Structures are given as C-alpha cells and as structure tokens.
Amino acid sequence: MAKQLLGKEVTAALNERIKADVAALKEKGINPTLGIIRVGENESDISYERGATKRCETLGVACEKILLPADATQEQVLAAVDKVNKDDNIHGVLLFRPLPKHLNQTEIENALDPAKDVDCMTDGSMSGVFTGKAVGFPPxxxxxxxxxxxxxxxxxxxxxxxxxxxxxxxxxxxxxxxxxxxxxxxxxxxxxxxxxxxxxxxxxxxxxxxxxxxxxxxxxxxxxxxxxxxxxxxxxxxxxxxxxxxxxxxxxxxxxxxxxxxxSVTTSVLVGHVVEAAKRKYL
Amino acid sequence: MAKQLLGKEVTAALNERIKADVAALKEKGINPTLGIIRVGENESDISYERGATKRCETLGVACEKILLPADATQEQVLAAVDKVNKDDNIHGVLLFRPLPKHLNQTEIENALDPAKDVDCMTDGSMSGVFTGKAVGFPPxxxxxxxxxxxxxxxxxxxxxxxxxxxxxxxxxxxxxxxxxxxxxxxxxxxxxxxxxxxxxxxxxxxxxxxxxxxxxxxxxxxxxxxxxxxxxxxxxxxxxxxxxxxxxxxxxxxxxxxxxxxxSVTTSVLVGHVVEAAKRKYL
CATH class of the missing domain: 3.40.50.720 (NAD(P)-binding Rossmann-like Domain)
Incomplete structure (x- = not known):
C-alpha cells in the first residue's frame, strides 16, 4: 500500500511557517495584505475568493477587495491595477481570470507590478519561473x-x-x-x-x-x-x-x-506568496 | 556515415528569407536597423560585433553603434538604452554582456524595450520563450x-x-x-x-x-x-x-x-530578429 501524501499535513506545516513570518512582519509594523480584484460575479471566482479570504483571516493576513461590474471598461480595470500597484499597504494581488471577453487581458495582466504578482500573470513572474530568479512568483x-x-x-x-x-x-x-x-x-x-x-x-x-x-x-x-x-x-x-x-x-x-x-495546498501557497512579497520588501 | 547538417546551408536559406523581408520593409520606407551598445573594449565582444556588422551589411540591415568607455556609469549605460528605446529608427538592440562588474546588469537589461530585445535579455523575452508567445525574442x-x-x-x-x-x-x-x-x-x-x-x-x-x-x-x-x-x-x-x-x-x-x-547560424538568426522586430511593428 502506498504512502498517502496528504495536503492537510503539508498545509499545516506551511501555515506554521506563514504565521511565524506574519508575526515577524507585524512586529515591524507591517500588516501583510492581499488585494483582490474581481470583475463580475463568476461563481467559481467567488468560491475561490471565499476560500482565500478565509485562509488569509486564519493566518493573520488582511484582504482588500476591489469589485468591478462585469461590464467594466479596460480603463476601469487598469485604474484598479494602478491603484493596488501604488498602494504600499497592499503586498500581493489576486486578479481573477479569465476576464470578460471585451477586455484586453494581456495588457491588464502586465500592468501589475511583478513584485505584487502572487499568482504568476505578468511577464516578470513568467521570467522568474523560467530563470529561477526571485522575480514575481510562480503559479x-x-x-x-x-x-x-x-x-x-x-x-x-x-x-x-x-x-x-x-x-x-x-x-x-x-x-x-x-x-x-x-x-x-x-x-x-x-x-x-x-x-x-x-x-x-x-x-x-x-x-x-x-x-x-x-x-x-x-x-x-x-x-x-x-x-x-x-x-x-x-x-x-x-x-x-x-x-x-x-x-x-x-x-x-x-x-x-x-x-x-x-x-488543498494551493490556497496556503497563495497566502504564503503575499507574505513573501511583504518580506522581500521589508525584511 | 552520418549526414552532415551544415550551418552554411541553413544560413544560406535563412539569408534568402531575411533579404525578402528586408526588401518588403524597404518598399514601405522602413530601413531595418540594429543598434549596438558596447561598454569597453572586450576582444570577444569586438570580434562578435565585427561579424554581426558584416552580416547586417550583406543582408541590407543598417547598424548604429553606441560605444561607451569601460568605466561608464550606470546612468550613462541606462541613458544609452533609453536612447535606443526612443529611437523609432532602431528596431533591434544588441548589448554586450557581461557588463563591467561595477554596473547593475539586471537593471540595465530590463531597461530595454522587450520589442527591441533581439538577444533575450529582458524579462519580456524570457517570458516569451517560456510561454511560447511573441514577446521579445529567444536567444x-x-x-x-x-x-x-x-x-x-x-x-x-x-x-x-x-x-x-x-x-x-x-x-x-x-x-x-x-x-x-x-x-x-x-x-x-x-x-x-x-x-x-x-x-x-x-x-x-x-x-x-x-x-x-x-x-x-x-x-x-x-x-x-x-x-x-x-x-x-x-x-x-x-x-x-x-x-x-x-x-x-x-x-x-x-x-x-x-x-x-x-x-555559423547564430549571426543570421540575430539579424533575422532585427528584421522580425521591424516586421512586427510595421507589417
């Protein structure tokens, strides 16, 4: 019988590491925060968002949501990305994709600062995965x-x-x-x-x-x-x-x-990226 | 006995394709041009530069050189990159690396517009190779x-x-x-x-x-x-x-x-990238 590699065991260990990092950041007055940009009301997006928000809460990471209507314009979405880029209190950003078809997704993806790209959507993160360098984050x-x-x-x-x-x-x-x-x-x-x-x-x-x-x-x-x-x-x-x-x-x-x-491990990895983004910037 | 795969045969065919593309560009008044940035007088750089310049000449592609002293400052090299980025008459750029040790090479590499990055040094080109999309150029x-x-x-x-x-x-x-x-x-x-x-x-x-x-x-x-x-x-x-x-x-x-x-094929590939960069922009 094969050994079972259980997500919950991995997540438990990962969560302990994340909590320790969060504590170290908070000691320095940094409150690690995930920015969420959601366009429209896609059910699977909302379900994933719920899971991510809950995991953030458990691990002491804050969430800030920017919710846009399904018919948001390219300019509105780019403005939301620009806002999170400039906000020093947001360390990592989750943007739900695919975006509605009328939007230019590639342009929006690459508008995000790779340093905040915790879900591998920018060329910077892609390059980081390929080169093995700490640019952006892998999926x-x-x-x-x-x-x-x-x-x-x-x-x-x-x-x-x-x-x-x-x-x-x-x-x-x-x-x-x-x-x-x-x-x-x-x-x-x-x-x-x-x-x-x-x-x-x-x-x-x-x-x-x-x-x-x-x-x-x-x-x-x-x-x-x-x-x-x-x-x-x-x-x-x-x-x-x-x-x-x-x-x-x-x-x-x-x-x-x-x-x-x-x-069952991916949500903690995402939250871990947010904390790592804050660490890269401040620790 | 094995079949010999000869660089010169591949290059000859590649050069014909490049020449046809150059002719098509020139018909539209575009003169495909390689910008070369060299810092210092490294012998192998100069030798490669000679080969590239000669191949460009043969294929009807112009060259513009920016030569900086070995003790050039970060600001001087970044200014050279900014200049070729803004110059609509330069379509592809070759920057010799490794740069002298006192320079921040990563910052300089990523300052180049990926659309002109014919030698795969930007995150954009790295992402392009990894994703298979037409962002930048592969090595x-x-x-x-x-x-x-x-x-x-x-x-x-x-x-x-x-x-x-x-x-x-x-x-x-x-x-x-x-x-x-x-x-x-x-x-x-x-x-x-x-x-x-x-x-x-x-x-x-x-x-x-x-x-x-x-x-x-x-x-x-x-x-x-x-x-x-x-x-x-x-x-x-x-x-x-x-x-x-x-x-x-x-x-x-x-x-x-x-x-x-x-x-023996790489130099023509480089020149081909310059022409492709001009094609992506104008054709």
Missing amino acids: CTPQACMEILDHYGIDCTGKKAVVIGRSLVVGKPAAMMLIKKNATVTVCHTRTVDMPSVAREADILIVAAGRAGVVTKDYVAPGQTVIDVGINVNAEGKLCGDVAYAEVEPIVDAITPVPGGVG | CTPQACMEILDHYGIDCTGKKAVVIGRSLVVGKPAAMMLIKKNATVTVCHTRTVDMPSVAREADILIVAAGRAGVVTKDYVAPGQTVIDVGINVNAEGKLCGDVAYAEVEPIVDAITPVPGGVG
Whole structure:
C-alpha cells in the first residue's frame, strides 16, 4: 500500500511557517495584505475568493477587495491595477481570470507590478519561473506540488521526474521547478508517443493531464511517487484526479489523493506568496 | 556515415528569407536597423560585433553603434538604452554582456524595450520563450538549433528530444522550443544520473554541456540526430564541440560539425530578429 501524501499535513506545516513570518512582519509594523480584484460575479471566482479570504483571516493576513461590474471598461480595470500597484499597504494581488471577453487581458495582466504578482500573470513572474530568479512568483499549483515533495522529504536530485502536461499553469512551471531541484525532467503531452512507457521510467510522476483517470496502472511502476494535480468530477458526481487511484495506488510508493492532495495546498501557497512579497520588501 | 547538417546551408536559406523581408520593409520606407551598445573594449565582444556588422551589411540591415568607455556609469549605460528605446529608427538592440562588474546588469537589461530585445535579455523575452508567445525574442543559439532541424526537415512531433545542459542561454530555451514543436523533451545536466543511458533514448540530442568531447559514443545510438552547440578549443588549439565527433559520427544518422554547425547560424538568426522586430511593428 502506498504512502498517502496528504495536503492537510503539508498545509499545516506551511501555515506554521506563514504565521511565524506574519508575526515577524507585524512586529515591524507591517500588516501583510492581499488585494483582490474581481470583475463580475463568476461563481467559481467567488468560491475561490471565499476560500482565500478565509485562509488569509486564519493566518493573520488582511484582504482588500476591489469589485468591478462585469461590464467594466479596460480603463476601469487598469485604474484598479494602478491603484493596488501604488498602494504600499497592499503586498500581493489576486486578479481573477479569465476576464470578460471585451477586455484586453494581456495588457491588464502586465500592468501589475511583478513584485505584487502572487499568482504568476505578468511577464516578470513568467521570467522568474523560467530563470529561477526571485522575480514575481510562480503559479500556486506547481508550487504546491513542490511543497508536498519538500514536506515529505522526497529529494529530487538525480531523480527522473516526468511531468504529464505542458500548460503554463502547471506543466511547464513544474518542469522548471523540478530542474531547479536537480531532477532530470521529461515533459510529456498529448503528442507524446507511448506515454505509459515514458511515465513508467519516472521516480517522480507529476500528472496534470486535465482528464479524469487517464493515468492507469500501465503508466506506473513500483517505487514511484505520484502527484496528481487533476481535479475532475466523475460520472457519479464525485471529485477525482487524473490518476485512476484505485488501480495505481497498490503499485506505487507514495501518492496524493484527490480530493485532499495538491488542491488543498494551493490556497496556503497563495497566502504564503503575499507574505513573501511583504518580506522581500521589508525584511 | 552520418549526414552532415551544415550551418552554411541553413544560413544560406535563412539569408534568402531575411533579404525578402528586408526588401518588403524597404518598399514601405522602413530601413531595418540594429543598434549596438558596447561598454569597453572586450576582444570577444569586438570580434562578435565585427561579424554581426558584416552580416547586417550583406543582408541590407543598417547598424548604429553606441560605444561607451569601460568605466561608464550606470546612468550613462541606462541613458544609452533609453536612447535606443526612443529611437523609432532602431528596431533591434544588441548589448554586450557581461557588463563591467561595477554596473547593475539586471537593471540595465530590463531597461530595454522587450520589442527591441533581439538577444533575450529582458524579462519580456524570457517570458516569451517560456510561454511560447511573441514577446521579445529567444536567444540566438537555441533558435539556430531549431533552424537547423527545420531546414533539414527533421520533424519533432512525437519524437524524444534530450537536451544536455540547463543554461538560460541554451538548455532551458531549447527545451521550451522543442516542447512547442511537440517533442517529448528531457533536460539533463550535471546532476543527472547515468546520462549516457538517458541520451541514448533520444531521437534528437541537443548538446550544450560546455565541455569539449564529453558526449562520447556511449551517449548515442543509431538513428539519432545530434546537434552540437559546444564551441571549445582543444589541446591542439583547434575549435571543437562538446561531442567527440570522430567516434560519434559513424554511429548516428545526422550530426552538426564544429566549426561549421550551430555557431555559423547564430549571426543570421540575430539579424533575422532585427528584421522580425521591424516586421512586427510595421507589417
């Protein structure tokens, strides 16, 4: 039976570190604050916002919201970004995307100061992920994967890591982060030939395929650590990952469940970025 | 015997495309121009500058030089960058690096308008390489590798590509470009365990190890295409690559020589970027 890599354990440890950083900042009179810009009333945005706000509260981080109507103009959204850029009391900014179609999203994304870009939407953050330098912040999901590996003491140096998926939100940044951790990294995607045989070679397998249960027992081998980034709803209406858990779990060494794995770590990573942004500026 | 992938053949084809683009621009009254900023009198900078200037001349692209003394101040170099940013008659800019140690190189690099960053030194260009979007330009050397693959009709889709090296100048951008070309890409580096066995799995092997002759016959297998990015001087004072050519060439399917391979393509790639920068702006 595989060891379960549990998001709640990782989050608990991460939260302790964040709380210590928040305390250190408050001692210096800095009140770490997340700015939230939301355009419109998208349900999943509101749900994520609720989670983020609650986590901020638990960890002693303040929230300031700027809510704009769904028909806000480009100028209105840019003005909101300019406002948070100039506000020294806001350290990190979450802007919900995709934005309504009438807006020029790229222009708005890059208007944000990369130093406050806690959700990797600016060219500065993208460059930071690619170069490994402390410019901006990486996306929260692949960083949650790294937090899980770190928490459970899974050393990447010299290991073979295989990433399934080449998105900008998970696959590519995860690959860059694993290279930085000295893994030999292979990126697979929809055009990969015989993916099972490539995946079986991995010591660490990160799955961000975006489709329920695509990673079957043919993709895995004994000794592997499997991190499942997928969040899907199956035919019975239940949350499930990209990994066919029931058949993979008995084979591999360690695995993240869904729910209760990667997804449950991302909110704390986001709040951690806000605190890190404040630390970079003041500590 | 392996097919030789010759830089001069790739360059000749590339130059024809560049000339056609230059003609189209000149018809519209645009005179594509490379701005060169050089601080000090570093010999290798001057040698590269000579090559670039000559290639520009051949291809109908103008050059404008700003030469600063080795003891130029941060303000002087930033003023030079500001000048080329504002000059609508300069379309691409080459700034020699590393800059003298007393200068803040990162600040100077990011002062350049990414739209004119033909040598991948800004966060904008880094983001462009990482995301695959047309922001800035990729570094010339990995793009020269892609030009060689394209010229010889070597399709990457579904192929296994292995990149040896994880530098920002070659390894990482080459990996991103190969992912975009639908290859399944593995990045190896100094911490990779049993690199020969990983390399032997490749259909396409890109070598940017930075050490003469490290890729021996143990690293290769029949059917492979080998692109050697290395430029080293051997014990006899001759130019040589990172691949032990004499023992590798008889095994593989196709290989670039050194000299006469990748290195001979990069200057045309640079000039091509200047012309592309002008095209993005005006065509």
